[in-house]
Each structure stands twice: as C-alpha cells, then as structure tokens.
Amino acid sequence: xxxxxxxxxxxxxxxxxxxxxxxxxxxxxxxxxxxxxxxxxxxxxxxxxxxxxxxxxxxxxxxxxxxxxxxxxxxxxxxxxxxxxxxxxxxxxxxxxxxxxxxxxxxxxxxxxxxxxxxxxxxxxxxxxxxxxxxxxxxxxxxxxxxxxxxxxxxxxxxxxxxxxxxxxxxxxxxxxxxxxxxxxxxxxxxxxxxxxxxxxxxxxxxxxxxxxxxxxxxxxxxxxxxxxxxxxxxxxxxxxxxxxxxxxxxxxxxxxxxxxxxxxxxxxxxxxxxxxxxxxxxxxxxxxxxxxxxxxxxxxxxxxxxxxxxxxxxxxxxxxxxxxxxxxxxxxxxxxxxxxxxxxxxxxxxxxxxxxxxxxxxxxxxxxxxxxxxxxxxxxxxxxxxxxxxxxxxxxxxxxxxxxxxxxxxxxxxxxxxxxxxxxxxxxxxxxxxxxxxxxxxxxxxxxxxxxxxxxxxxxxxxxxxxxxxxxxxxxxxxxxxxxxxxxxxxxxxxxxxxxxxxxxxxxxxxxxxxxxxxxxxxxxxxxxxxxxxxxxxxxxxxxxxxxxxxxxxxxxxxxxxxxxxxxxxxxxxxxxxxxxxxxxxxxxxxxxxxxxxxxxxxxxxxxxxxxxxxxxxxxxxxxxxxxxxxxxxxxxxxxxxxxxxxxxxxxxxxxxxxxxxxxxxxxxxxxxxxxxxxxxxxxxxxxxxxxxxxxxxxxxxxxxxxxxxxxxxxxxxxxxxxxxxx
Numbered sequence: 001x002x003x004x005x006x007x008x009x010x011x012x013x014x015x016x017x018x019x020x021x022x023x024x025x026x027x028x029x030x031x032x033x034x035x036x037x038x039x040x041x042x043x044x045x046x047x048x049x050x051x052x053x054x055x056x057x058x059x060x061x062x063x064x065x066x067x068x069x070x071x072x073x074x075x076x077x078x079x080x081x082x083x084x085x086x087x088x089x090x091x092x093x094x095x096x097x098x099x100x101x102x103x104x105x106x107x108x109x110x111x112x113x114x115x116x117x118x119x120x121x122x123x124x125x126x127x128x129x130x131x132x133x134x135x136x137x138x139x140x141x142x143x144x145x146x147x148x149x150x151x152x153x154x155x156x157x158x159x160x161x162x163x164x165x166x167x168x169x170x171x172x173x174x175x176x177x178x179x180x181x182x183x184x185x186x187x188x189x190x191x192x193x194x195x196x197x198x199x200x201x202x203x204x205x206x207x208x209x210x211x212x213x214x215x216x217x218x219x220x221x222x223x224x225x226x227x228x229x230x231x232x233x234x235x236x237x238x239x240x241x242x243x244x245x246x247x248x249x250x251x252x253x254x255x256x257x258x259x260x261x262x263x264x265x266x267x268x269x270x271x272x273x274x275x276x277x278x279x280x281x282x283x284x285x286x287x288x289x290x291x292x293x294x295x296x297x298x299x300x301x302x303x304x305x306x307x308x309x310x311x312x313x314x315x316x317x318x319x320x321x322x323x324x325x326x327x328x329x330x331x332x333x334x335x336x337x338x339x340x341x342x343x344x345x346x347x348x349x350x351x352x353x354x355x356x357x358x359x360x361x362x363x364x365x366x367x368x369x370x371x372x373x374x375x376x377x378x379x380x381x382x383x384x385x386x387x388x389x390x391x392x393x394x395x396x397x398x399x400x401x402x403x404x405x406x407x408x409x410x411x412x413x414x415x416x417x418x419x420x421x422x423x424x425x426x427x428x429x430x431x432x433x434x435x436x437x438x439x440x441x442x443x444x445x446x447x448x449x450x451x452x453x454x455x456x457x458x459x460x461x462x463x464x465x466x467x468x469x470x471x472x473x474x475x476x477x478x479x480x481x482x483x484x485x486x487x488x489x490x491x492x493x494x495x496x497x498x499x500x501x502x503x504x505x506x507x508x509x510x511x512x513x514x515x516x517x518x519x520x521x522x523x524x525x526x527x528x529x530x531x532x533x534x535x536x537x538x539x540x541x542x543x544x545x546x547x548x549x550x551x552x553x554x555x556x557x558x559x560x561x562x563x564x565x566x567x568x569x570x571x572x573x574x575x576x577x578x579x580x581x582x583x584x585x586x587x588x589x590x591x592x593x594x595x596x597x598x599x600x601x602x603x604x605x606x607x608x609x610x611x612x613x614x615x616x617x618x619x620x621x622x623x624x625x626x627x628x629x630x631x632x633x634x635x636x637x638x639x640x641x642x643x644x645x646x647x648x649x650x651x652x653x654x655x656x657x658x659x660x661x662x663x664x665x666x667x668x669x670x671x672x673x674x675x676x677x678x679x680x681x682x683x684x685x686x687x688x689x690x691x692x693x694x695x696x697x698x699x700x701x702x703x704x705x706x707x708x709x710x711x712x713x714x715x716x717x718x719x720x721x722x723x724x725x726x727x728x
Contacts, residue, residue: 011637012204013710014187017210023054024095024151024691049154054094056134056233057161059254063087063268065209066228070639071257078220078264080640080718081685082111082227084255085188086726092185098236102562103182103709106233107254109214110166110174112226118248119165123224125258127162129702131182135250141165142250145234161379162253164228173682176215178239180687181232183695183709184213188637213639213713217683220672222263229255241689249395266671269593269632270643272586273723276535276630283333283728284536284581298361305365309333309538311526315364318352319386325364329523329544330371330515330575336541339368347570348372348550350562368547370522375551375656380516385508389569392501396565399497485564493570504570509552513545513575514608514620523581523618530583530616537628537727540575540620576607576620578727580628588614591631594720597625626727632720640718645671652702658714666702687712 030046032039052237055063065085069077078084085090092105112123130140132152138144149157176184180550190207218225231252238244281287288306291299302312315325342348354368379385420554485491495502512516524530553566578597597604597619608620641647645668649661669675676694678684688695698715699707707715 012189012191012203013713014208014472015709016093016103016105016182016185017187017208018093019090021052022094022096023052023056025049025051028584051360053153055091055254056095056156056231057135057159057252057254059229063091064255067255067257069259069261072259074260075262076264076268077218077225077259077261078222079217080638081215081217081386081716082109082225082259083211083213083639084109084227084229086210086212088572089187089210092210092212092304095233097178097232097239099238100178100239101182104178105181105185105212105227107212107231108176108181109183109212110228110230111214111216112170112228113219114223114225116167116170117164117226118167120226123226123258125226125256127164127253127256128465129160129162131157132159132161133157135161135163137714140250140252142248143245144250145231145252146236146237162256163250164230164253165248166230166244166251166270167248168246169246171249172241173678173680174216174684175239175244176687177241178687180689181216183213183687183712186211186213186709187714211637211713213716215685215687217673217677217685218261219683220264222261224258224260226256226258228253235312236572256519258496261521267585268643269586270721270723271671272533272584272723273630274644275533276490276582276584276586277723277725279534281728282535282537282725283309284524284538285332285333286311286526286528301358307333308336309529310365310367311529313366314523315366317364323363325366326358327365327370327525328367328541329525330518330541330548331523331538331579331581332541333538335539336543339543347553347563347566348547349554349557351376351551363427369543371544371547372551372554374518374522375512375548376554377551378548379552380617381554382508385505385552386555388501388504392498392505392569393556393562393565395498395501396494396568397561399494400485400561400565403493403497482560482564485561485567491568494565498568502569506572509549509572512548512552513573514610515540515575515618516610518548520612520616530581532615533584534582535584535628535725536581537725538579538581539624540577540579542575545572545575576622578624579618579620582617582619583615585615586630587611590633594631594633595619596627596629597621598627598629599623599625624727628725628727629722630725631722634647638718639713639716641673642718642721643671644668645673647673647715648719649698649701650717652704652707652711654715664715666700 026049028048028050028470030048032043039339042073063086065087067082067084069075069080069082092107093102095106096102097104097106112120114123115121117123119128128140134140135144136147136149140163188209188211189203190209214227228251231254232239233252235249235251238249280328285308286306288303291303295303305326305328308328310326310328312324313327314322316322342353348354348368351369351372354363354372356368357363358365373653379389485494515523530536549570549572550566553569557563557566580597581594595606597606604625605622606619607622608618610618612618642663644663646663646665650658651661665675672683673685675692676686676697678689679691686693695707695712698712699705
C-alpha cells in the first residue's frame with residue numbers, strides 16, 4: 001500500500017444532515033395517569049404548540065456561501081455541473097417531501113439554456129415576483145405548488161417570492177429523480193491546516209457546508225445559461241418521471257444566477273497537454289529525415305551538428321565570398337562540449353576570434369562569433385549601459401593609478417586589508433589626520449615642523465619615494481599596469497574601489513545568462529525547431545553566454561588596459577543548466593497553468609520565466625531536470641468530466657482515501673461523457689435512471705453494492721489534469 005504523506009488541508013464529504021425535527025407546526029401532548037385513580041380533573045391533559053421555522057419561499061443571501069460558475073462569468077464550462085454551496089449544512093434537508101426518503105432534499109438545481117424558459121428567453125435570470133398567497137391561488141400562469149394555505153405561517157402569506165414557469169416537457173426532461181436528488185446533495189467539510197488523511201475525527205461544525213449539484217451540463221455549443229435553485233415542495237406528485245402538465249409548473253426560485261459558456265472546440269487543457277506529450281522528439285533541434293544507410297563523413301558531421309541543435313544558414317565572409325555555415329544559439333539539444341580558450345586568454349576580443357573553421361569541409365561554425373556580435377550589438381543599442389560602462393572604466397583607470405603610485409603601499413603587498421587606503425575620497429586629508437592621531441604620528445609631525453625651517457634655509461628638497469612596482473622613480477607603464485591587473489588580489493581591491501560604478505554594469509550583464517534582451521531568432525534560429533503545439537527541452541551553453549558577455553564588454557575598448565579592466569566586470573552568474581520552451585495555446589488560454597520540473601522526485605527551482613508573443617514560454621531551471629509536469633490551473637471544488645470524456649476513480653476508504661485509481665470509463669467512446677447522459681439531447685446526467693446509469697456502473701468499478709452521495713461526490717470531483725513529460 002502506498003504511503004500517504006501528511007496534507008496541509010483535508011476535505012471530507014458526508015451524505016446528508018437529517019434534522020431532528022423538520023420545519024413545520026408541532027404540538028406536544030402531556031397526559032398523566034395513576035393506576036386505580038381518576039385524576040383527570042386534578043391533572044387535565046396539556047397541549048403545548050411550537051413552530052420549527054426555516055426558509056420556504058426565499059433563501060436569505062447570508063445562507064449562500066458561493067455558486068459556480070461564478071455569477072456573470074464567461075468561460076469554458078461545458079464539462080462541469082453547476083453547484084451551490086450553503087453556509088449552513090442542513091438547509092437542503094430542512095423539509096421532507098411527502099412520500100420521499102428523508103435523505104431526499106426539498107430543492108434541486110436546474111440549468112436552463114437560452115429560449116427554454118418562456119418568461120426568460122435570453123437566460124438572463126428574469127423571474128416573476130408574487131406573494132405566497134398569489135402563488136398558491138394560481139394567479140400566475142402554470143400549475144402552482146400543492147401547498148394547503150393552512151400550512152403557511154402567518155408571516156409567509158404575504159412574503160414576496162421569485163417564480164419561474166417551467167414548461168411541462170422541459171421539466172420532465174430535466175428534473176432529477178428523487179434518488180438522484182439525494183445523490184446530488186452532500187455536506188462538505190474543509191479540514192483544519194494540520195488535518196491528516198485517514199483520520200476519522202468528528203466533523204468540525206464550523207467547517208461544514210451543504211452543497212447542491214445540478215444534473216445538467218452546459219451546452220458545448222456555448223451560450224448563456226441560468227441556474228435556478230427550485231423548491232419541490234408541493235410538486236411531489238410530479239417526481240419520479242411522471243409527466244408534468246402541458247401548461248407547465250409555476251415553481252419557486254429560491255436562488256438563481258446566470259453565466260455564459262464559450263463553445264467547446266474539443267481542444268481543452270487535457271487534449272492540448274496530451275498532444276504535446278505525443279510528439280516524437282522533445283529536444284530543441286531540427287527534425288532531420290532518416291540518414292542514408294552509409295552516410296559519408298561530411299554527411300555524418302553535418303548530422304551530428306544538427307542533432308545538438310545547430311542549423312545551416314547563409315553566410316557571407318569578410319572577403320565577400322558567399323556560402324553557408326552552421327549556427328547554434330545558447331540552447332542546445334545536448335550538453336555543449338568545452339571549447340578551446342581564445343588566443344587572448346579567457347576572453348574574446350573580436351567576433352573573428354570566435355569564428356570556428358571546420359577545415360575538412362571548408363565551412364564555418366559562427367555560433368560563438370554570432371554570440372559575440374549579439375552582445376556587442378545589444379550594448380551599443382543601450383545608451384544607458386554604454387554610459388555606465390565608460391564611467392566604470394574611467395573610475396577603474398583612476399583606481400589603478402592610485403593603487404600603483406600610492407606612497408603608503410610602497411614595499412607592501414596589495415591585499416583586501418589595504419584596500420581602505422584606496423577607498424578614501426580625500427587621501428591627502430586622511431594622511432594628515434593619521435599624522436595627528438597617536439603619539440608616534442604626533443612626534444613625526446613635530447620633528448618635521450622643527451626641521452622645516454632649516455631645510456628651507458639650506459635649500460634641501462625631500463627625495464622622491466620609490467615605487468615598488470615601477471622601480472626607483474620609474475614612470476607608470478602599460479606593461480606594469482597589465483602585470484598588476486593579472487594579480488587576483490589587485491583585481492579584488494579594484495572591484496571594491498569601483499563598486500559604485502561597477503554595479504549598473506554588472507546588473508546589465510547579469511541579464512545575459514537569463515537570456516534576457518536576446519532576440520528569439522537567436523535562441524530558436526529555425527521555426528521548425530519549435531512548431532505550433534510543441535514542447536522542447538534544452539541545455540544552456542555557458543560558453544555561448546560568455547561570448548555574448550565579451551561582446552558587450554568590447555564596446556569602447558581603446559587599448560589593452562581597457563580590455564584587461566573588463567575582467568573586473570566579467571563575473572556574471574553562471575547560466576541555468578537546463579530549461580524548456582513551450583509553444584502552445586496553453587500559454588494564452590491557461591495562464592495560471594502550474595509548471596514544475598523534477599529531478600527524481602524532488603522539485604527543482606525555476607529561476608527564470610519569459611514570454612515571447614502570446615503563445616511561447618521559456619523556463620530556466622537551477623538544475624538539469626528529469627521530468628516536467630503541466631498541471632491544469634487549480635480551482636475550487638468542481639464536479640464534471642475531463643477533456644477526454646472520463647472521470648477519475650478515487651479510493652473510497654483507507655488511509656489513502658481519495659487517491660486516484662485511473663480513468664473511468666476506460667473506453668469512453670466520446671469526449672462528452674455520453675455513455676452516462678440521458679438520451680434526449682439535453683446533456684442531463686443519468687445518475688440512477690433507466691438505461692445505463694452512472695451510479696451502478698461506479699459501484700461495479702469499485703466492487704461494492706452501492707455508493708452513497710458522499711462517495712459519488714468523491715468520484716465526480718473534476719480535479720486539475722496533469723501531464724508529465726520525461727526529458728529524453
């Protein structure tokens with residue numbers, strides 16, 4: 001048996017809540033007797049009358065917790081059964097219908113479409129208002145409820161109520177059977193935050209709510225719908241499939257709301273997700289036809305490049321020659337191979353230096369050269385970045401001069417501990433302050449002042465300090481600067497000295513590893529790599545991103561020292577190792593889709609998400625993922641079937657109660673749950689009627705004699721659908 005992890009929240013379902021006393025008038029009779037004695041005169045019979053009150057013609061707004069679909073909303077609702085939730089758990093069972101089981105509620109939800117209700121052809125929710133007395137007197141068209149006037153409370157007679165006229169044939173087609181009414185109402189409990197599955201604790205009275213579910217699905221063709229919570233009090237004679245009178249029934253609408261459903265195109269979330277998973281290749285690369293049985297060396301080399309995500313594009317060389325070359329962006333179908341370091345060391349100084357020549361076949365691979373050029377183009381196009389980059393270089397050059405000529409660093413090693421000497425804005429003033437601070441400094445100052453007059457009189461001049469790096473009195477040379485910049489400690493000190501100017505440069509460059517600002521054509525150079533309705537996994541080539549960073553830093557380089565100073569800004573976050581691209585209508589139509597990458601069973605952090613147009617989404621993950629899931633956006637508790645015309649069987653008992661057991665039915669035959677609909681074209685769920693009803697079929701699937709209303713509810717929950725993709 002699978003282990004059940006603790007849950008943060010628990011939902012339980014109960015069948016019903018039968019009241020100890022139904023709504024109505026009651027009399028208590030008290031009679032006393034003593035064996036052998038006549039005490040009637042002394043202790044006459046007593047009768048005490050009392051009333052149990054409850055709603056009959058109107059449901060207070062405070063009693064309604066929520067309704068779905070939301071009033072006035074528009075969406076794809078043709079797969080869900082509308083439902084209404086009450087704040088109080090006992091409302092649907094406050095009255096007992098004559099001749100019916102106590103579990104049968106006195107109300108039901110009926111769904112009407114446009115041009116079905118004669119008094120509301122547009123399905124706007126219009127009703128006819130009248131008093132209870134006018135209703136029972138038959139002052140409005142249609143057969144009124146059979147309620148004796150003497151059974152009304154005095155304050156109910158003039159109560160204003162909303163009514164609808166339901167045509168007889170429509171009522172017969174839509175009305176649930178009494179057994180179905182009992183199965184379509186239940187009590188829901190939302191458990192506390194620390195609730196645990198399988199714990200049979202007593203219900204929390206504060207968390208109990210009654211739910212009444214309709215038996216009709218909205219029209220797949222779309223259109224407006226109105227839902228009425230109708231009272232069946234007084235219409236018991238028309239239950240059980242008995243034909244209603246032709247003139248129709250004048251019924252009390254206790255609550256109503258309207259909504260509009262969009263046409264069901266047959267491509268819902270589940271359909272699109274399954275279509276994505278059915279693609280033969282989930283890697284970001286060109287679909288290549290099957291190679292010949294014995295490919296040549298050139299063909300094999302080309303196929304290998306295409307297999308990792310490259311494509312062949314026209315190329316014009318600097319000499320004017322035209323040909324073709326290979327190009328691959330930063331997204332690769334396989335981990336990129338390490339590339340040799342450029343001749344200048346760790347960095348690229350030109351696009352030509354990054355151009356790879358495939359000598360045996362006389363073609364170029366322009367991937368890294370294009371990355372360098374793209375980084376340079378992006379930098380040139382951003383005036384704010386250019387200004388920040390030049391300001392940083394100016395500050396860095398000044399810091400280098402101060403570092404290498406600072407008199408107090410002569411003969412001392414440059415380390416972070418000595419960086420404070422450079423970070424001061426007024427070094428001369430700070431040096432004078434240090435002379436005044438401390439006994440040794442004061443003594444030096446006094447000695448210098450005492451001998452100053454004699455030195456001036458004799459014409460003596462203080463000798464120039466020797467610089468430890470440039471030699472005695474030697475000028476600061478470019479070679480010396482470049483040699484100093486090659487030291488890691490010097491670079492650390494310079495980063496501290498230029499932190500303010502370096503920050504905007506580093507922030508802009510840090511966007512490149514996230515693939516920000518990069519045109520989509522550089523990421524996916526051929527649209528065949530990412531066709532409509534596709535999902536593609538990829539790796540990220542860190543060397544490609546570094547080439548783009550080098551290209552951006554190449555702007556404004558005037559001499560070798562400037563190029564060396566770029567190393568101070570070249571520290572950017574390492575690119576994400578893995579990601580995926582999704583091109584689908586899911587991006588636009590289901591914007592809250594839950595997308596999760598897993599390494600084994602562990603979720604992997606998503607570090608970046610970007611949209612391109614309305615249907616393309618890019619995700620980057622902090623680790624290489626093994627699987628990826630698309631989950632339908634979470635929503636409230638709904639009831640209905642999936643995009644493929646099935647429901648999810650769920651376990652009825654045990655510690656893993658509610659866990660999925662598979663699709664039902666296994667072979668639906670259509671995507672409208674048609675096997676379990678009444679065969680009259682009204683999309684009414686056949687819960688327990690003639691033919692092939694749902695309730696017995698579910699009981700057989702679970703191997704039990706029958707299901708309760710709570711168990712049926714558990715099966716009909718329309719859970720968000722999940723599709724899993726495994727990275728090739």
